[in-house]
Amino acid sequence: MIIGLIGFGKVSQNLVKLIKSDDIEFLTSKENRSKSTIEAIDELNVGLASTFDEVAKLSDILISATSPKSALNIARKYGKLSNGIYLDLNNISPETTLEINKCADNLVDGAIIGKIDSNNPTLYVSGQSAQELLFLGEFLNIKLISENVGDAAILKLLRSSYTKTLTALLIESFEIAKNNNLENEFFDVISITEGSDFKNKSLSRIKNTLNNPKRKSEELQEMISYFNDENLVMVKAALEKFSQL
Numbered sequence: 415m416i417i418g419l420i421g422f423g424k425v426s427q428n429l430v431k432l433i434k435s436d437d438i439e440f441l442t443s444k445e446n447r448s449k450s451t452i453e454a455i456d457e458l459n460v461g462l463a464s465t466f467d468e469v470a471k472l473s474d475i476l477i478s479a480t481s482p483k484s485a486l487n488i489a490r491k492y493g494k495l496s497n498g499i500y501l502d503l504n505n506i507s508p509e510t511t512l513e514i515n516k517c518a519d520n521l522v523d524g525a526i527i528g529k530i531d532s533n534n535p536t537l538y539v540s541g542q543s544a545q546e547l548l549f550l551g552e553f554l555n556i557k558l559i560s561e562n563v564g565d566a567a568i569l570k571l572l573r574s575s576y577t578k579t580l581t582a583l584l585i586e587s588f589e590i591a592k593n594n595n596l597e598n599e600f601f602d603v604i605s606i607t608e609g610s611d612f613k614n615k616s617l618s619r620i621k622n623t624l625n626n627p628k629r630k631s632e633e634l635q636e637m638i639s640y641f642n643d644e645n646l647v648m649v650k651a652a653l654e655k656f657s658q659l
Contacts, residue, residue, distance in 0.1 A: 417433070482504050489513075525567065
């Protein structure tokens with residue numbers, strides 16, 4: 415079996431490291447790649463094709479793991495060239511997923527939950543061909559959601575809205591605690607119920623959000639736009655909070 419890779423960032427690199435089998439060959443191309451990406455490809459000894467067109471045509475599973483902005487264009491270029499499964503692992507909206515479904519035959523919508531470079535990520539998949547990927551459970555955690563393309567993207571969006579809404583509340587509470595010189599005690603009392611690693615995880619989450627408030631706001635706005643008929647009180651409040659950062 416040949417698994418083709420379009421995009422060779424952390425997601426693809428970790429999949430190559432995790433999926434080890436004599437029956438599986440990874441294939442990519444150095445076409446228009448950066449120097450650092452080429453070095454990563456060489457280091458992991460991934461099979462090479464001269465072009466991505468060739469990668470798409472030869473692959474039994476073609477994985478798109480590039481960036482949200484380029485996901486649809488990648489599908490338009492290579493989706494119909496693939497005769498096997500087209501697995502999209504980009505952090506994209508359900509709307510974009512449905513557009514990709516028009517461009518690619520046998521689309522499977524995928525969402526990696528957890529750190530993408532961890533030893534045990536969980537891959538949620540949906541789509542009519544999703545069941546054919548369950549063999550990957552030998553190498554990583556894989557969960558079949560449904561045969562509906564877009565369900566994995568919705569799940570990804572819901573998780574994102576939950577974590578960002580929680581982060582907005584966390585930032586607000588931390589600001590109040592800091593203004594009252596109680597930041598250490600704040601983490602202590604919350605850690606009693608949330609666990610000993612609460613402080614480190616919280617500070618990391620706060621730092622990441624403060625460094626990327628615009629992107630976080632855009633993701634929440636996407637949630638509001640997609641579920642415009644729902645009563646998203648907390649999500650809207652989180653968006654207002656992020657807009658103040």
